[in-house]
Amino acid sequence: MLQLLAATSNKHKIGEFKAMLADLNSRVNIVTPDTIPNFPALIEDGKSFEENAERKAEQASAYADMAAFADDSGLEVEALDGAPGIYSARYAGEGASDAERIAKLLEAMKGQTNRKARFVCVIAIAYRGDDVALFRGEVHGTIAEAPRGTNGFGYDPVFIPEGYNQTFGELPGDVKDAISHRANAIAKAVKFIRAELDSMDDFEFV
16 A cells, blocks of 8 residues: 655645545555654745645655655735735734735735636655656636635635635535645546556556
């Protein structure tokens, strides 16, 4: 069985990853950082989602000596020239709550008629410290005038995906999991992992 480290301490993300990888449960065991002694804080000092995902996956894989995957994700708002982007988690400062980040975003959006935005997720898979593959997922939508709903996390309560009238914070979890940026990226990653597991001779993870 492939031991695959989910290089994140975000319990919401780990839950989404496990749910979306459920059909590989018999072939892949998701390992979490809290089960690895002295697992280090991962440095993400890249200039893009791709760079950050790669660096986190490579660091985690090298430390744990196993295959690892990491994601970097965020919200890009057209009227704000792509902000908060890769700084989405730190948009309102280190340690800020989701509510504080949303409040800052809505303040920046005051008076804006263009409310187009997109969520981006990039997943990187690494093995023994070397990058193996990258997968990018996006979902387009608009920014709501005020937070709505309590589902999800991050900016979910103010993001309305295309084709829906509800925010990610209002939509049932199974609906979000089917259409989200992370779901899109994970679907590509799962396809890659399944193909590699099916051709064991070429799959260096196991």
